[in-house]
Amino acid sequence: MEENHLKNSCRALLIGGSAGSLQVLFNLFPAIKPDFTFAVIIVLHRRNSGDSALSELLSTKTLAHTLEAEDKDPILPGKFYLAPADYHLLIEKNGTFSLDYSEKVNFSRPSIDVTFESAAEIYGPSLVGMLLSGANEDGTKGLLTIKKMGGKTVVQNPETAQMPFMPQHAISHHAADYIYNIIEMADFINNLR
Amino acid sequence: MIEDEDIAILLNDLFDIYGYDFTRYSKASLKRRIIRLCALDKIPSYAELRYRVRTDETYFKRFVEEITVNVTEMFRDPSFYKSLREDILPVLGTKPFIRIWHAGCSTGEEVYSMAILLKEANLLRKSLLYATDLNPSVLEKVRKGIFPLNQMKQYSESYIASGGIHDFSMYYTAHYGQAKFDKELAEKIIISTHNLVSDSSFNEFDLILCRNVLIYFDKELQDRVLKLFDESLGTLGYLALGTKETLKFSAVQSKFRQLNREKIWKKII
Ligand SMILES: C[S@@+](CC[C@H](N)C(=O)[O-])C[C@H]1O[C@@H](n2cnc3c(N)ncnc32)[C@H](O)[C@@H]1O
Numbered sequence: 001m002e003e004n005h006l007k008n009s010c011r012a013l014l015i016g017g018s019a020g021s022l023q024v025l026f027n028l029f030p031a032i033k034p035d036f037t038f039a040v041i042i043v044l045h046r047r048n049s050g051d052s053a054l055s056e057l058l059s060t061k062t063l064a065h066t067l068e069a070e071d072k073d074p075i076l077p078g079k080f081y082l083a084p085a086d087y088h089l090l091i092e093k094n095g096t097f098s099l100d101y102s103e104k105v106n107f108s109r110p111s112i113d114v115t116f117e118s119a120a121e122i123y124g125p126s127l128v129g130m131l132l133s134g135a136n137e138d139g140t141k142g143l144l145t146i147k148k149m150g151g152k153t154v155v156q157n158p159e160t161a162q163m164p165f166m167p168q169h170a171i172s173h174h175a176a177d178y179i180y181n182i183i184e185m186a187d188f189i190n191n192l193r
Numbered sequence: 194m195i196e197d198e199d200i201a202i203l204l205n206d207l208f209d210i211y212g213y214d215f216t217r218y219s220k221a222s223l224k225r226r227i228i229r230l231c232a233l234d235k236i237p238s239y240a241e242l243r244y245r246v247r248t249d250e251t252y253f254k255r256f257v258e259e260i261t262v263n264v265t266e267m268f269r270d271p272s273f274y275k276s277l278r279e280d281i282l283p284v285l286g287t288k289p290f291i292r293i294w295h296a297g298c299s300t301g302e303e304v305y306s307m308a309i310l311l312k313e314a315n316l317l318r319k320s321l322l323y324a325t326d327l328n329p330s331v332l333e334k335v336r337k338g339i340f341p342l343n344q345m346k347q348y349s350e351s352y353i354a355s356g357g358i359h360d361f362s363m364y365y366t367a368h369y370g371q372a373k374f375d376k377e378l379a380e381k382i383i384i385s386t387h388n389l390v391s392d393s394s395f396n397e398f399d400l401i402l403c404r405n406v407l408i409y410f411d412k413e414l415q416d417r418v419l420k421l422f423d424e425s426l427g428t429l430g431y432l433a434l435g436t437k438e439t440l441k442f443s444a445v446q447s448k449f450r451q452l453n454r455e456k457i458w459k460k461i462i
Contacts, residue, residue, distance in 0.1 A: 071408050071437050072415075084437055087408075090221035093197070098219040099437050101405045102226075102262040118221050 008150075010038045010192045011126040012075070012091075014119055016112030016142065018045040018134025020162025024182060025132075029061035029080075031186035036064070038192065039075045041091075043083040043115045045108050045136065055082045071099045083110040090118045106138035116142025125150030128192065130185065131175075132156045134166030143175035154178045154188060195227060199239045203227075206247055213257060213327075214390050217414035226260040233259070258328050262409065265299040266347075267306045267340070269404075270436055271354035274306060276455040278356050281431055282314045285399055291320040294398045294425065296389060297406035298324040301335030301382075306352075307402070308378040309364060313357070317381055323396065325387035332384050338374040340365075345372050389418045394425040401426060404435035404456075419443045423460070432458045 013036075017024065021044065032040075046054065058080065059066035066080040075081070075095050083089040088100040088110050105111035116129050116139065129146040131139040133156060143153040155176035158164035170176055180188060200223060207213045215223065227242075234255075236242045245252045268274050285291050291311075295304045304324045311317040324335050349361035365372040387395070389406070401422050407415045422432055423445045432440070432449065434456040440446050449458035 070439075072412055087437055090219065090225070092219065092221050098221050099408045100219075100222050100225075100262065101264055101408065101435075102222075103264055114225075118225070121224075122221075 008124075008126040010128055011077075011123050012038055012119060013040045013128045013130065013189065013192065014116055014142075014146075015040065015042045015130045015132065016044075016116065016139045017042075017132035018108075018112075018136045018138065018163065018166055020133035020135075021156075023162065024156065025058060026061055027182050028186055028189075029058060031183070031190075032062065032064070033190050034062055034064040034078075036078060036189070036192070038077050040064075040080045041069070041075070041083070041089070041115065041119070042080065043089060043110050043112045045110075045112075045134065045138070046085055058082065069097045069099075071097065073097050083115060085110075088114045090115070091122045093122055106136055108136065108138050112139040113142040117145045120145040120149040120151060123149075123151065127151035128154065130154045130156075131167055131170050133161035133163045135163045136166055137169050139166060140170045140173050140175050143170055144173065147175065147177070152177050154180055154185060156185070157181045195224065195231070195239050195242075197224070199243075200224060200227065203243055203246065206243065207253070207257075210247060211250075211253055212391070213388070215260070217390070217411045219409050219411065222262070222409055223260055226262070230256065230259045254330070258330055261328060262405075263299045263328065263331050265302045265405075266351070267302040267344070268348060268351035268355050268357075269303070270455075271351045271356075273433070273436070273455050273457075274310065274351075274355035276453060276457060277307070277433075278310055278314070280452060281400065281457065282310060282316060285431075286314060286316050288399060289319065291316060291400075292323070292396060292398045293320065294323045294325070294396070294401045296325055296387070296401060296403040296422075298326050298331075298335060299328075300331045300340070301338070302340060302348075303402065303404065304335060304382055305338060305340075305374050305378055308381060309352070309357070310355075311381075312378065313359070317378075320381055322382045323398070324382050324384050327386065327388050329386055332386060335382065335384050336379075338376075338379045339371045340374070342367055342370050342372045389421065390414065394421055396425065397427045398425055398430060399427055400431045400433065402433045404433065404438070407434065407438045416444050419445050423448060426460045428460065428462075430460045432460065434458075 055068045069081040090098040129143050155167045155170045158168040160181045204215050311320050352361045365374045
C-alpha cells in the first residue's frame, strides 16, 4: 500500500463517528498494531455526560494507552485520545488540547467538524481524517478542510456502515480520498508512517 | 483567511486601546470565534475587522461578546448540583451569613440554579450571590432573570436529577415564549462586571463557582486566576470548577482537598 503514505510523516489520525460507529471501533482497535507513531484522536457523538466509561471500554480492545483528552494535555504519539462528552475538542499550535463549551455544531458537541478543522489548521499535510458510520452531516466539512490543507481522508464504505448517511454524505461531497471497509481501514492505519 | 500574526496584532490593539488582555486565551478557540464573527457580520477581510474594532467602540463590545463563549444552562451536570445540595449547603448553613461568588456567570442560569438550591435549603435569606462576568451585556440578562421558555423542559429534568422535589414551573411565570424567574430569587443576587485577568479580589467568600471559564485560558493564566480565588476564599471555603477543569498541577493545589468525584475543593489552609 504505497499510495497511502503521506508526503509528510503522519502526526495525527483523527477518527469521527456517530450512530453505529462504536461497533466499528470495537472491531478496529484490536486490528491496529499498538506501536503506531502518531496520536489517534477520536470524536464520537454520544449521549450527554457521565459515560467516561467509554475510554475504559475501548482500552480493553488494545494494548495502546487509551484515555479521555483533558484540557491542556500534551498530545503524544502512540496514544488513543477520546473527546470528552459535551465539549468541543480543539488542537492548539503548541501541541496541546483545549476544550470548548460553545454552541453545538451539526446538533453535536463534540462536533467532528470542529475538531477536524482545528486539527487541519495545525497538522496540515501530516494529518489523516477518517469518518465512520452515522446519521448526521457532521464530518464532511472537516474532511474537506483536511484535504484542502494537504492531509488525507478515509471514509467508511457506506455499504458496510450500520448508518450509511454520514459516510455517504462525505463521499457525495467529494470529501473522501479512500473508501474502505474495516479490514482495509486497519491495513491503511498499520501502514501509516 | 486570518493568520496567527493578525490575531496577535488584534489582541495588542484591544489591550492598547481598551485595556482588555486576551493574550493568554486559548488561541484555537479565539481563532475559531473570530472566523465565525467575520462570517456572521460579513466582514470581508482582516484589515476591515481590525479597523472596525479599533475605531468603533460599539463594535469592540460586540467583538468581545462574540469571541468569548457565553453558552450556559440551568442545573448543568445535575450530580454537581446534587453534591452542592447534600455536601456543601448543610455546612454553609451553619454560618450566620453566606457569600457566594459566581465568576464568569454569563447570562446567569447557574446563579438562578444556586438561588433555587439555597431557597429550598432555607438559606436564601442569609445568602448573597455575587454574579460577575467580563461582558456587561450578559449581566443585563442576569438582572432580568428571563430565560427562553423552550429550555424549561430540559432544565426541569436536570433540576429533578439534582434532587429537586418541586414542580420546577413554580419558580417562573411563562410569558410570550420567555420564563421570568421569581423576583425573590433575584433579590439576593449582586451583579457586577469583573475581569478575571486584570481585576483583583473584592471580598471574602464561602463558596466560589467558576465553571467552564478556565478552559479558555492557558496554563499560566489558569494558575493566576486560581491564586485569585485562593485569596478570595475564607478558611474552609469551597471552590467549584467545571467538569473538565482541575486544581491539580496548579500552584495552589496543596492548599485544597478535593471533596468527592465532583469538581469541588475545600480550602484546608
Ligand atoms: C462558557 S461561559 C460559562 C458559564 C457558566 N459558568 C457555566 O458553566 O455554564 C464562560 C463565561 O466566562 C466569561 N469570561 C471569559 N473571560 C472572562 C474574564 N477574563 N473575566 C470574567 N469572565 C470571563 C465569558 O464572558 C462567559 O460568560
